[in-house]
Amino acid sequence: MAPTPGGGNDGLWSDPPRGPLDAYRARASFSPRELQLFWEGEDTLRFKKAVFSALEKDPLFAGSRGADLSLEKYRELSFLRCKRVFEYGFFSLDNLDQSLLRLPALTYCLGMYDWSVGTKFALHLMVFGSALYSLGSERHLKYVEKVLNMEIFGCFALTELSHGSNTQAIRTTAHYDPTTEEFIIHSPDFEAAKFWVGNMGKTATHGVVFAQLYTPDGRCHGLHSFVVQIRDPKTLLPMPGVMVGDMGRKLGQNGLDSGFAMFHKVRIPRQDLLNRAGDVTPQGTYTATFKDARQRTRVSLGSLSSGRIFITGVCVVNLQQAVCIAIRFSATRRQFGPAGEEEIPVLEYQMQQWRLLPYLAAAYVLDHFSKSLLLDLARLYGGLLRGDQAAPQAELSREIHALAAAAKPLVSWTAQQGIQECREACGGHGYLAVNRLGDLRNDNDPNCTYEGDNSILLKEASKYLLNFLEPEEQDGVRFQSPLQTVSFLEAYPVVLGQRFQGTSVADWLDPTAPLAAYTWLVCYLLQSSHQKVSQERRSGRSDFEVKNSSQVYHLRTLALAFMERTVVQRFHTHVRSPSVPPSLRAVLGRLSTLYALWSLSQHTALLYRGGYLAGEQAGQALEAAILDLCAQLKDDAVALVDVIAPPDFVLNSPIGRADGELSKNLWGAVLQESGVLERASWWQEFSVHRPVVGSLKSKL
Structure with missing residues (x-):
C-alpha cells in the first residue's frame, strides 16, 4: 500500500481488508487516502460515511433490494426506506443551507444502495420540492415545509x-x-x-x-x-x-x-x-x-435543466460502481498465462485494460464535470432567487440549458456503454444477477430517456452552437458565454486552419494535444453543420425540414463533440490547478489524458476527413498512446477504484468485494440463494407422462 501522508487514521479512510488485491494495492503510485480526501473533501466524506453506516445498521435496509419481491412489496419497502431517511435527520430545516449542499451526496448514497429508493427520494425532495421553491414564491413556502416534514409526498x-x-x-x-x-x-x-x-x-x-x-x-x-x-x-x-x-x-x-x-x-x-x-x-x-x-417558458421549464444535471451525477455513480466491480474482478480472476507458469490476473492483458481503464478515467473525469455543472446551476439559481433579470443572467441560463441538454446524453450513454462493457469483461460471472451488473444496467437505462430523450436533447445544444454563426437569430447580437464554454469560437477562422503536426506517441501524450484537436473538431463540425443547414434552406425547405435533414452526421455529432471538449477542458484545467497536491498530479493527469484521447479516437475519421490529421503515423500514434496510458494506469487501477467505491454492503457484489476473495465470495453467495440445493417443486413432471419415441436400438 502506498504511504499515507501525515500517518494516523482520522476515521475517514478505512484500510481495505487484506487479501488477493494486496499485490495491486502495494504497486499504487499514490495514496488512496490522500486522493479520496482531495476528491470528496472532508465534510462530504464524513457525511457519506455517516449515511452508509446508518443504512448498514438499520434492519430495514438489510433485506432484499427487490429481486425476489412482488411489485407491491418492493414499492412498499422502497417507500418505507425513503421515509426512514427523513427520520434520520440527514436533511433538516434547522440547518437548511448545509442540508441543501449535502442533498446531492445523500441522494447518490441512496442510489448506490438502490436507485428505487434514491430516485423516489430525489423526485420528492429534489424535483418536486425544488420546483416549489424555484418556480413559486413566498406563498408556496407552506408546501416546502410540508415536503421536508413528509406531511405530503x-x-x-x-x-x-x-x-x-x-x-x-x-x-x-x-x-x-x-x-x-x-x-x-x-x-x-x-x-x-x-x-x-x-x-x-x-x-x-x-x-x-x-x-x-x-x-x-x-x-x-x-x-x-x-x-x-x-x-x-x-x-x-x-x-x-x-x-x-x-x-x-x-x-x-x-x-x-x-x-x-x-x-x-x-x-x-x-x-x-x-x-x-x-x-x-x-x-x-x-x-x-x-x-x-420564450424566457417565461425557460423559467417554467428551468427545473428540467436541474433534473438533467442531477441525472448526469446519477449516471456517474452507476458507472463508478460497475467499474469498481469489473476492475476488482479483473485483478483477482486468473486465466491463462505463459506456458508452464502460473495463471495471471486478466487485468494484465492489454485487451482487458483497453476495455476497462478508459471507463475508469471517464468515472473520474465525468464525476468532476457533473459536480462543476451543479455549481454552475447553483450560481444560476442564486441569481433567479435574487430576482436578477440582467442580460448576463439570461445568457447564463441559456448556456446552462445547452450544457445540461448535451451533458445528459454524453454521460448517460457513456455509463450505458461502460456498464455493458464491465458486464462482458466479467465473463459469465458478470451475467449472474447476484453480482449486480444487470441491475446497474437496467436501473441506468432510463437515464437515456427521461428528462428528455437524448437524441432530442442534442438538438437543443446544437441550436445553441449554431447561433454563433447565425447572429440574426439573436437580433444581430452575438451571444456571450459567462461560463467560457464557447469562448474558443472567437478564434473560429484561425482554428480551422490548424493541423496536427506530431507523428509520435509522445506528441499525443502532451496534454494540450487532445484539447487542441477537440477545439479544431468542434469548429470543423460547426462549419459543416452550418453549411448543411444553409444548403437545406437554399433548397426552399421549411425551418422544420431544414433542422430535420441536418441532424444525422452534423448537428448531433457537433453537440456531442462540443460536450466532450467541455468535459476535457474542465478536467484539464482542474488537474493543473494549485489546489491539486503534487503527489496526485501524475495519476490525475494520466486519467485526464486517457479520457481525452479515448474520446477523441472515436472521431478519427472526421479528423482525417477534415484534414486535421494526415498520414498513417498520426492515427497509429493516437492508438498507441491510449494503450500506453492504459499500461501506465494498470497498477493504479485497484487503488483508484478503492477511492470511489462504496462499502461492500452498498456495492452488494460478491465479485466486487474489497477483500478480493473472488471465488470464496461468489461460492458463498450462490449457496445462500433460496432453494439452491432443493429438489425442483415440479420434479414429478420429469418422471411421468414421458413422450413415447420408441427404441433407438430397434431403429438401428
Whole structure:
C-alpha cells in the first residue's frame, strides 16, 4: 500500500481488508487516502460515511433490494426506506443551507444502495420540492415545509401519454374562474393523461402539474406549473375528479411507482399557480414577470435543466460502481498465462485494460464535470432567487440549458456503454444477477430517456452552437458565454486552419494535444453543420425540414463533440490547478489524458476527413498512446477504484468485494440463494407422462 501522508487514521479512510488485491494495492503510485480526501473533501466524506453506516445498521435496509419481491412489496419497502431517511435527520430545516449542499451526496448514497429508493427520494425532495421553491414564491413556502416534514409526498407531472419531448404541445389545461378565484385543471381526453410520473403510481399526494394557462378572455399564456392535490394524505385515496393509477412493471427501478393521472375539472386555489414566471390577478388579468414569452417558458421549464444535471451525477455513480466491480474482478480472476507458469490476473492483458481503464478515467473525469455543472446551476439559481433579470443572467441560463441538454446524453450513454462493457469483461460471472451488473444496467437505462430523450436533447445544444454563426437569430447580437464554454469560437477562422503536426506517441501524450484537436473538431463540425443547414434552406425547405435533414452526421455529432471538449477542458484545467497536491498530479493527469484521447479516437475519421490529421503515423500514434496510458494506469487501477467505491454492503457484489476473495465470495453467495440445493417443486413432471419415441436400438 502506498504511504499515507501525515500517518494516523482520522476515521475517514478505512484500510481495505487484506487479501488477493494486496499485490495491486502495494504497486499504487499514490495514496488512496490522500486522493479520496482531495476528491470528496472532508465534510462530504464524513457525511457519506455517516449515511452508509446508518443504512448498514438499520434492519430495514438489510433485506432484499427487490429481486425476489412482488411489485407491491418492493414499492412498499422502497417507500418505507425513503421515509426512514427523513427520520434520520440527514436533511433538516434547522440547518437548511448545509442540508441543501449535502442533498446531492445523500441522494447518490441512496442510489448506490438502490436507485428505487434514491430516485423516489430525489423526485420528492429534489424535483418536486425544488420546483416549489424555484418556480413559486413566498406563498408556496407552506408546501416546502410540508415536503421536508413528509406531511405530503410529491411528484413532477409534465409529460403526457401523447406528448413527452414536445412540451409546448402539452394538452392539460388550466382555465381561471374569477368568480371563485380558482383554476380548473382538466384533461381533455386520455391522450392528455399525465404519464410516466415517478411517485404518482401509489404514493404521491401532491404534484407540480404543468398545464396550458387560460385567462377569462380566452387567451392562452402557455405552459405554467400548478400545485395540485392528487390524494388525501390520510387515506391515499384519490381526490374528487382525479383518476390516478400505477403503470406496472418496468425494465428496472421497480421499487419506484411510476404512474398516470387524469383530471376532470379539478378546482385549485388561484394561489397554487407557481408564479415566478407569471401570475394571475384575482380578477383574471395575466401579469408576466418576463416580457419575452420564450424566457417565461425557460423559467417554467428551468427545473428540467436541474433534473438533467442531477441525472448526469446519477449516471456517474452507476458507472463508478460497475467499474469498481469489473476492475476488482479483473485483478483477482486468473486465466491463462505463459506456458508452464502460473495463471495471471486478466487485468494484465492489454485487451482487458483497453476495455476497462478508459471507463475508469471517464468515472473520474465525468464525476468532476457533473459536480462543476451543479455549481454552475447553483450560481444560476442564486441569481433567479435574487430576482436578477440582467442580460448576463439570461445568457447564463441559456448556456446552462445547452450544457445540461448535451451533458445528459454524453454521460448517460457513456455509463450505458461502460456498464455493458464491465458486464462482458466479467465473463459469465458478470451475467449472474447476484453480482449486480444487470441491475446497474437496467436501473441506468432510463437515464437515456427521461428528462428528455437524448437524441432530442442534442438538438437543443446544437441550436445553441449554431447561433454563433447565425447572429440574426439573436437580433444581430452575438451571444456571450459567462461560463467560457464557447469562448474558443472567437478564434473560429484561425482554428480551422490548424493541423496536427506530431507523428509520435509522445506528441499525443502532451496534454494540450487532445484539447487542441477537440477545439479544431468542434469548429470543423460547426462549419459543416452550418453549411448543411444553409444548403437545406437554399433548397426552399421549411425551418422544420431544414433542422430535420441536418441532424444525422452534423448537428448531433457537433453537440456531442462540443460536450466532450467541455468535459476535457474542465478536467484539464482542474488537474493543473494549485489546489491539486503534487503527489496526485501524475495519476490525475494520466486519467485526464486517457479520457481525452479515448474520446477523441472515436472521431478519427472526421479528423482525417477534415484534414486535421494526415498520414498513417498520426492515427497509429493516437492508438498507441491510449494503450500506453492504459499500461501506465494498470497498477493504479485497484487503488483508484478503492477511492470511489462504496462499502461492500452498498456495492452488494460478491465479485466486487474489497477483500478480493473472488471465488470464496461468489461460492458463498450462490449457496445462500433460496432453494439452491432443493429438489425442483415440479420434479414429478420429469418422471411421468414421458413422450413415447420408441427404441433407438430397434431403429438401428
